[in-house]
Amino acid sequence: MEWYSRECRALPWRESRDSYRVWISEAMLQQTRVETVLSYWPRFVERFPTLEDLSEAEEDEVLALWSGLGYYNRARKLREAAIEIVRQHGGEFPRTREEALALAGVGPYTAGAVLSIAYDLPEALVDGNVQRVFSRLFGIDEVAGSTRMNRLLWSLAGELVPRSGGAGTWNQAVMELGATVCVPRSPRCGECPVRRGCVAHREGRTGELPRMPEKREPTLVQLSIFVAEREGAVLLEQRPVGGRMAGLWQFPTIEVSDLPIEQPGELFPRLLPRAGESPVLSPGGPLGALRHSITRYSIRAEVHSAELVGEVPSGWRWFDRGQLEDLALTGMARKVLRVSE
Ligand code: SF4
The missing domain is CATH 1.10.340.30 (Hypothetical protein; domain 2)
Structure with a gap:
């Protein structure tokens, strides 16, 4: 003391x-x-x-x-x-x-x-x-x-x-x-x-103690993230209630991983329509890439520009870039902002 x-x-x-x-x-x-x-x-x-x-x-x-x-x-x-x-x-x-x-x-x-x-x-x-x-x-x-x-x-x-x-x-x-x-x-x-x-x-055992449990390999997740922009505003989707990071806002995201994922869709449920359903976004060119970690997930994401096709789906909203500072964004969305600025 x-x-x-x-x-x-x-x-x-x-x-x-x-x-x-x-x-x-x-x-x-x-x-x-x-x-x-x-x-x-x-x-x-x-x-x-x-x-x-x-x-x-x-x-x-x-x-x-x-x-x-x-x-x-x-x-x-x-x-x-x-x-x-x-x-x-x-x-x-x-x-x-x-x-x-x-x-x-x-x-x-x-x-x-x-x-x-x-x-x-x-x-x-x-x-x-x-x-x-x-x-x-x-x-x-x-x-x-x-x-x-x-x-x-x-x-x-x-x-x-x-x-x-x-x-x-x-x-x-x-x-x-x-x-x-x-x-x-x-x-x-x-x-x-x-x-x-x-x-x-x-006893010269500082390197041994405390004995650490065997480490689990992180689960790899590969994502595509879409930045749709219109007159200084960006389109965000709110994460669903009940899941991880519920209620926080993120850029529209899909898992594109063909890597071995234990539970596909657990972290990023497919929020965009599947093939055959009418598309919400039409993807444009690449804006950059980022890496992010959430608990035991190691995420790699490519960020693309995109355009909204048709109506804004429910749970999605346009936000002026100036509003984003005070919005409950996910940590990854903040990285996307930096990549896409
Ligand atoms: S308590 Fe930690 S820092 Fe202090 S002597 Fe022991 S091993 Fe070294």
Whole structure:
């Protein structure tokens, strides 16, 4: 904890212990790099300065501010949970683990983080950084992410978290050590405040621990994306309700892959008519190509110009290019914009 108070990075969400601000930062930081969150968190809390503001927001606006961060369910659930908190907890993030876990999108990590950091309650947490530090420090030779590993880590974290003040600092210190010193490749053991007690350092096993599960190959997806433009406006389609990235806007897209796809159409259902049906777009010349990753999918896409044939289909709309900044676009649509400008 002394090391943390000397060495911690100055991050904007660390300036206040306001439970709402802590909660938003923790929700964003899951699955997302600190560098990315640095550009999203300030905009989000500026637009929605209080939990009440978020609870009154339209879902579209929340999604627009989240556009590009990925895992959009996090944004939907944040808003849902904010509504619940206003309704049931007087507008303040609850103070017990049980109540926190009952909120939409709040799992054991987020509950532990908010309760310990904002309220200094002796609540544990485990994330990827904690896993790496503990696995090396205590020489835990279990597969990362396995049930056994998780059980061990949560029980250790629960034993170690200080009971008489400083729980939030402790949790952040362990995570910070994992993020800045005990990094995945080539940990900087020479600068580490706990090296004297560290099993992996003593036994020269820092490269082996934590033991990683075998990696799954990414699923390749090949797409054609169409940019129809008319008087400075572009034609977008809204992704269907219930699927991935539901409700977000994208350029009309089809899968053209003849690569082995496990579940064809899962990521990009064929939104354009199939052969034999009347065409909506007539493809023009190529504008460029892009690559994109969504969870375990590795996407390659060719971007073409196109012209609308007939009526605008339902779920599609023209948007002026100037409107797109504030629209809930998919991350890939933002790349298409850059390719097609
Ligand atoms: S001594 Fe090295 S391996 Fe051990 S906790 Fe510190 S940085 Fe990690």
